[in-house]
Amino acid sequence: MTHGDMLWADSAPSRQIDSELLLRCIEACFDCAQACAECADACLSDPAVADLTECIRSDLDCADMCEATGRLLSRFTGDDTNLTRAFLDTCAAACRTCAAACEQHASTHAQCTACAEACRRCEETCEALLAALG
């Protein structure tokens, strides 16, 4: 039984959304949290750390919001769509902010390239789930 099956097993008639998209969003959130944690640490190890502090803060904000959202989505039963929407909106905003901070350094700091990609993927998946929630 996969994670996706678990989400299906848990599904209630009230939930109309695509279970595969939900699962993709949960994974994008946890992947992004991990990429942000690693980017923050690579920035801390960088000789130019003093120029990367905005990036580190964005990483930590984004990691925290992605984990909170990934956890909420793992509990999603379709009963409180408004709250889910609020989490997804804020998560997309955190991803957008972090991606923008990382993209400024992407040409010279490889960790920021990888992190910006994970953030953009998570932002898009959150937006797609928001659209599906209607």
Added chain:
Amino acid sequence: MTHGDMLWADSAPSRQIDSELLLRCIEACFDCAQACAECADACLSDPAVADLTECIRSDLDCADMCEATGRLLSRFTGDDTNLTRAFLDTCAAACRTCAAACEQHASTHAQCTACAEACRRCEETCEALLAALG
């Protein structure tokens, strides 16, 4: 040196908001996370646990969002007011949802009374900080 002093020490000219209110909001977030964790567990120990599952889920959602917000506010330097506002909005929504779920059982489940109070306090403090951010 207190936590409040640490936040002052860290303050930049760009941050116009009341440091005392910021600190109060950080503490309300961590208090609420703790109350939600304890309420979820007391509900799990309750013989009527089957009637309290919505309450437990709201507790876990709210605890996760309060921790994420408390951590973000601990890093707040005034540089990204929009993102801070999004966290505070979502945190207030999570507190409101959890308080409403707990209030339904408050007359018969003491843990829900205490948790609803912590949620309402945190919701109000988030709203007050939102108002101060303008």
Added chain:
Amino acid sequence: MTHGDMLWADSAPSRQIDSELLLRCIEACFDCAQACAECADACLSDPAVADLTECIRSDLDCADMCEATGRLLSRFTGDDTNLTRAFLDTCAAACRTCAAACEQHASTHAQCTACAEACRRCEETCEALLAALG
């Protein structure tokens, strides 16, 4: 650039451990945290929730420890092997406890089968990394 490359980029001469094993352990931790969150929620939705409360608590303990360990390992620079070892030991213990709780219900609750597998994988990976740290 992948997460693994990021960890290599960050590597210091003092770190002798296998970067591929480290990355595998980080991923096992985040996967296990996700499986535990989903199992806890599926148990909450189960009509027999009153018989599954020990399982739910183990899920929550294990999810919290796996996230803390996944984050620590994402910051691992080889400088404090003792602390890393303590996290890995405790994480393996949390996984073992949760797997044992889930295995009791695995024949009748599919979410517990999937979660027990993720816990055993994470436990083994933590043990392998502990062995590699010497």
Added chain:
Amino acid sequence: MTHGDMLWADSAPSRQIDSELLLRCIEACFDCAQACAECADACLSDPAVADLTECIRSDLDCADMCEATGRLLSRFTGDDTNLTRAFLDTCAAACRTCAAACEQHASTHAQCTACAEACRRCEETCEALLAALG
């Protein structure tokens, strides 16, 4: 009803430990997590950030472990003393490591003084609870 009462309400005959000490330990964990988050951020804002990266990493490790432990203790029903002991041991180790890192800079960095104090308080409370668990 206070948090302490909630813990009492939840108490089972199998739990012999002092509820007041348990509550004190939960609060020390959440306080320490908050102090570490603030110290990490003050260090990031420090012009000498490049000299403070070990301190920032210890702060993040310690904050993560203190939150995981605070949450576990909020769910403590006395049923798995071994796992609780493992969390407390690792939490005390994380606090000790972070306090030692902060104490090196305490004379010149006020945030480190406050954080080291919170870490030492949390370490001592974890040790006291460990002793009480026998």
